Amino acid sequence: MNNQSTIAFDLDERFSQVQYLEVDADQSGQRIDNYLVARLKGVPRTHVYKLLRKGEVRVNKGRVKADYRLHAGDVVRLPPLKVAKKAPPKQLSQGLGRALEAAIIYEDDGLLVVNKPPGLAVHGGSGVDLGLIEALRQMRPDARYLELVHRLDRDTSGCIMIAKKRSYLRHLQQALRDKTAGRGGITKIYQALALGGWPKRVSRVSAPLLKLEQSSGLERIVKIHPEGKPSITEFSVVQRYRDYTLLEARPVTGRTHQIRVHAQFKQCPLLGDEKYGDDGANREAQKLGLKRHFLHASALMFVLPGASDVTRVEAPLSADLAGVLQLLESQKLEG
Incomplete structure (x- = not known):
């Protein structure tokens, strides 16, 4: 009797022979089903369980x-x-490769932090041929392990972490579930330009967020809703302008579109935000050269595995956002 699986796919030569794989220390603790799914790309999860x-x-x-x-x-x-x-996969262009190499703002044995360019999705799929993680894997073909620790919206620029070891991925994803870097968690810091004057007494927004899918199934929208998940964002004013407020936002929880929806909730939507913003203000923003929402992951604070000190990594504003602020210099307000 032939034991070879008869799943009806074209043969991929990489899996045509019996393989013996030795588990290393970094893979220790992983469930066998997840281990197999990660290695048997193209095999349905149901078939993995059948093999077991x-x-x-x-x-x-x-x-x-x-x-x-x-x-x-x-x-x-x-x-x-x-x-x-x-x-x-779509091949990485030399231009994007050079840009991403220059965008690496932190690297050690287990972690990469990239200042993600705007307009680049973090991973491929849903009409995206090549995302950040696929591009990095092409740039580092000898890397045994590269996985996203967290995500950023396609049009949000700034700090994003990529684990180079599974032990780092586990450690950092657990840290994301904690509150602040000082207590073993991760602190995320964003810069956001909001429409109007941010209320002086508002430094913390606590409002539950409910994620909904549009009829297409591809579009997500988030609303304040009593049945949503508890969500907290801390805000502080960096600079007031005549028509706008530059904010520092620190999400305490990590919900989809959290900063954008909480800003909208306080009647100060982010400039350029087509989903939660003001259409008229967005048209004016385009005259300033802003073609996306003004949101940038400016800094991360975290504790690495085996360390006690907090590491802080900062990403400078991308050129488009810095250009907007430069144009608003004459509109600065005191206080």
Whole structure:
């Protein structure tokens, strides 16, 4: 009887033979099902579970269940598989490669921090041929592990973390669930230009956010709603202008579009925000050269694995946003 999987895909030669994979220390603690899904690109998750149930995947020559957690030194046997061939990814242009190399603002053995350019999605899909993570993997073909720690909207620029080790990914994603860098968490700091005068007594917005999908299924919109998830953003005024306010925003929680919706909630939507902003003000903003919402992830504060001190990384404003502020110099207000 032939044990080879008969899943009906064209054969990908990378999986045509039995493979024996040794688990290293960085992969230790990972569930076997998640380990397999990450390595068997093109194999449906349901088929991964079928391989485990039938005993075709073995660890140290024995059967394991899907929730088995790997240990350093374990040997995983993968059977021959017929795996769907993926279309070759769009190739990274030399221009984007140079721009991203210059945008790396922090790097150590386990972490990259990039000042993400505006207009670049963090990953491909939904009509996006090449995202940040795919571009970085092409730039670093020998890197064994590159994964997004968190995300930014396509039109939001600034600091984004990419883990180079799974241990760093676990540590930093847990830290994201904590409150502040000083207590082992991660502090995110944004700069945002809001329409109008920010209320002087408002330094903290606490309003539940509910994420909805538009009829297309591709578009997301977020609303203040009593059935939403608890959401908190801290705001402070950096500079007041005649018609605008430059804000520093620190999201305490990490909800989709949180800063943008909380600013709108206080009748000070972000300039250039087509989804939650003011259409008339956005048309005026285009005359200033602003073609997206004015939101920039300006700094991150975090504690690295095994460290006690807080690391702070800062990303300078992108040229389009800096240009807007330069044009508003004559509109600055005192106090």
